[in-house]
Amino acid sequence: AQSVTQLGSHVSVSEGALVLLRCNYSSSVPPYLFWYVQYPNQGLQLLLKYTSAATLVKGINGFEAEFKKSETSFHLTKPSAHMSDAAEYFCAASRDQTGANNLFFGTGTRLTVIP
Amino acid sequence: DAGITQSPRHKVTETGTPVTLRCHQTENHRYMYWYRQDPGHGLRLIHYSYGVKDTDKGEVSDGYSVSRSKTEDFLLTLESATSSQTSVYFCAIRMTSGGIYEQYFGPGTRLTVT
Numbered sequence: 001a002q003s004v005t006q007l008g009s010h011v012s013v014s015e016g017a018l019v020l021l022r023c024n025y026s027s028s029v030p031p032y033l034f035w036y037v038q039y040p041n042q043g044l045q046l047l048l049k050y051t052s053a054a055t056l057v058k059g060i061n062g063f064e065a066e067f068k069k070s071e072t073s074f075h076l077t078k079p080s081a082h083m084s085d086a087a088e089y090f091c092a093a094s095r096d097q098t099g100a101n102n103l104f105f106g107t108g109t110r111l112t113v114i115p
Numbered sequence: 116d117a118g119i120t121q122s123p124r125h126k127v128t129e130t131g132t133p134v135t136l137r138c139h140q141t142e143n144h145r146y147m148y149w150y151r152q153d154p155g156h157g158l159r160l161i162h163y164s165y166g167v168k169d170t171d172k173g174e175v176s177d178g179y180s181v182s183r184s185k186t187e188d189f190l191l192t193l194e195s196a197t198s199s200q201t202s203v204y205f206c207a208i209r210m211t212s213g214g215i216y217e218q219y220f221g222p223g224t225r226l227t228v229t
Binding site: 009032034036042043044045046049051053090092094102103105106107108 | 148155156157158159160163173205213214215216217218219220221222223
């Protein structure tokens with residue numbers, strides 16, 4: 001089974017500052033990797049995904065993530081935080097070509113943006 | 116929007132009572148999933164379905180059962196609710212995009228067991 005670790009359950013940044021949310025996976029075979037965002041009282045929305053086509057992946061709302069196999073990481077970044085970025089972010093992994101491709105989630109990181 | 120609805124959106128029930136949550140999709144997706152979300156745990160898979168009458172257990176299936184009698188509906192049942200099942204429950208469907216599978220989530224059901 002996959003294991004996903006998100007370092008930092010809470011991250012606070014100032015508006016306009018760099019956002020960095022960390023995600024590491026544990027697998028000898030790089031899985032498919034995803035970042036989801038959850039706004040208060042809403043479901044999860046897919047931000048971006050890693051598919052092995054490119055190590056730097058761009059997503060919605062100005063977010064991007066870089067896959068680093070040597071570090072087993074898939075950290076999420078955004079150059080300049082907006083107030084609207086305040087939400088909880090989840091990293092997830094799957095690796096199953098023939099089965100259900102079940103997702104394994106990290107425990108989430110809550111991002112606070114300070115005006 | 117992947118055409119997923121969940122009902123009810125909120126429910127309060129008493130310990131020991133049966134509860135059924137419904138997930139409905141409009142786009143004929145084969146795979147459907149039930150997750151629960153709890154603070155400090157992220158989302159954990161309860162059960163999933165890969166077709167009508169085809170289901171399998173996930174990571175936290177104890178105390179839950181599921182049924183899928185038609186493609187569009189996936190039901191999650193708590194036979195005898197316990198306080199530990201107080202949680203937010205999310206349904207998801209699987210789609211293919213860019214050659215890989217992605218999951219899209221419904222709006223969630225907040226269940227409180229008193």
